[in-house]
Amino acid sequence: MMKTGGKPWQTTSLLIGLILGVIVTVSTNSIINWIKSKYVDNKKKDPSFVRSIEITDSIMGLIGNTPLMRIKSLSEATGCEILGKAEFLNPGGSPKDRVALNIINKAEEKGLIKPNTGCTIFEGTTGSTGISIAMVSRAKGYNAWIVVPDDQAEEKYQLLEKLGATVEKVRPVGIVDKRQYVNLAQSRAQEFGKIKKEKSFENNGDDKQGDNDNDDDNNKGSGYFADQFENLANFEAHYKGTGPEIFKQTNGKIDAFIAGAGTGGTISGISRYLKPLIPNLKIYLVDPPGSGLYNKVKYNIMYSSSEKEGKRRRHQVDTIVEGVGLNRITENFNMSQGLIDDAINVTDEEAVTMARYLVREEGLFLGSSSAINCVGCVRIARKLGPGHRIVTMLNDSGQRHLTKFWNDEYLKQHNIIPKEGEGLSFIE
The missing domain is CATH 3.40.50.1100 (Rossmann fold)
Known part of the structure; x- marks a missing residue:
């Protein structure tokens, strides 16, 4: 018989006690976890829970x-x-928030724009996309220039202005017209980039620093046309989200x-x-x-x-x-x-x-x-x-x-x- 410093029945009782203690602990934890899971399942039915599971880093974390x-x-x-x-x-x-965020993210990934360098996002829109572009641009460190038809609801213009966007109203015309709101937004972006390049060339004089490939120099103050109608980052936002x-x-x-x-x-x-x-x-x-x-x-x-x-x-x-x-x-x-x-x-x-x-x-x-x-x-x-x-x-x-x-x-x-x-x- 193994010597344990105590009587055999005491050792047996101790082992049984330990085993029972483990069983009770595991069972208790299981019951608590089951109750918690049921609570979470019930809470998930509450809309306030759906969008409050995590702490987001910025307003962009609230999109989608x-x-x-x-x-x-x-x-x-x-x-x-x-x-x-x-x-x-x-x-x-x-839902244009999804589109605006994906368009800007894709442009950043391609090195076309960089935040906090004076870049401006241009878009032609009847309102909602412009509001989303203005909001995301502000959050990420860009300016926004929105061209809109002048027959939209007045509160859309007000929202754009409150979000800090430059708002340009134009008369609604067909897509073949150069002053159609989408076409004009594209030409504004091109003009903006051209002006910035000309200023950069003047600052650099005849030396070849203006032709370098430094990303900071190329992105600084550039104009980017979001192009929601033709840019497939729009489609992708819904396909992936x-x-x-x-x-x-x-x-x-x-x-x-x-x-x-x-x-x-x-x-x-x-x-x-x-x-x-x-x-x-x-x-x-x-x-x-x-x-x-x-x-x-x-x-x-x-x-x-x-x-x-x-x-x-x-x-x-x-x-x-x-x-x-x-x-x-x-x-x-x-x-x-x-x-x-x-x-x-x-x-x-x-x-x-x-x-x-x-x-x-x-x-x-x-x-x-x-x-x-x-x-x-x-x-x-x-x-x-x-x-x-x-x-x-x-x-x-x-x-x-x-x-x-x-x-x-x-x-x-x-x-x-x-x-x-x-x-x-x-x-x-």
């Missing part, structure tokens, strides 16, 4: 990872589960995705990511009056009926809806080739009435591009029938549409009257 919300009133009315990606919760108020988020949030269970197109980056990036993973997924384009994209998807002809002589009421795309609709094919929209299954036309009256319906039914205060997406969801829900899951983008809040889309007097002046009727009967 937006919640996917069930639009209860539309879901109950149609029998489909209609989900909206709450992109208006991005710090700049729209928004698309994967939606797939994860839905566990890949989606029957239809619905979105409008301005630059085409959103619908292209998301559909190109989701379609290979969900083969039966249907992609639908929503288009406002005056845009040619509807006919391009339906009939492969880029044409809008408002292009007829004497038919156009306003400039460019003939609609009160801002941020979507186009009469040309961009590089970003081209990335959706073969992916969009069908297109839906939405009237101004339907968009305006939907926005007011959502405020009345569930306090959801949305902008114009979000409203037409929701109209599209109802149309497709009726087409597919109950039991399907439909996802769309809630791009913007109504807060930057107060002077036009949400202004009853403005709507009357343009003969846009919200429809009356029960429930969703206003949707044709």
Whole structure:
């Protein structure tokens, strides 16, 4: 018998006690961890938890990872589960934050710009992208110069100015005109760079220091055209960000995705990511009056009926809806080739009435591009029938549409009257 300095039964009791102690400790820890996990799981249902798991280093850390919300009133009315990606919760108020950040990051990676050296980012935009460019530029150490049509909601100009951007308003004209807002932004960037180079040459005189390849010298004070319509960093922001988020949030269970197109980056990036993973997924384009994209998807002809002589009421795309609709094919929209299954036309009256319906039914205060997406969801829900899951983008809040889309007097002046009727009967 082994000598332990005590009686055998004492040794046995000690060993049993140790074993029981270990078991109790492990069990207790397991129970505590299980309770914690349950608490976290429950908290994850709280929207405030979704965006507060980590401490971000700057405002840029708040971009993306937006919640996917069930639009209860539309879901109950149609029998489909209609989900909206709450992109208006991005710090700049729209999905364009993703685009602006990726465009600027890509330009930095290529050595085209460098922060805190006097570089200026130029962009032509109807508002939201400009706001995002201004915000990200300020956060990263750049100046922003935004060229905008002069017929947009007044609060967009005010936001741009408050964010420190130079705001240049121009009359809306066709893309073939050199003073069209996108073309002008590009020429402003080129002129800015040329002026800086000329000043640098004057400072260097005839010596060859002006021709050196030093990155600091080349980047100092340069002008960079963001080019949201043709720059595929736009598409990539949604292909690598928004698309994967939606797939994860839905566990890949989606029957239809619905979105409008301005630059085409959103619908292209998301559909190109989701379609290979969900083969039966249907992609639908929503288009406002005056845009040619509807006919391009339906009939492969880029044409809008408002292009007829004497038919156009306003400039460019003939609609009160801002941020979507186009009469040309961009590089970003081209990335959706073969992916969009069908297109839906939405009237101004339907968009305006939907926005007011959502405020009345569930306090959801949305902008114009979000409203037409929701109209599209109802149309497709009726087409597919109950039991399907439909996802769309809630791009913007109504807060930057107060002077036009949400202004009853403005709507009357343009003969846009919200429809009356029960429930969703206003949707044709």
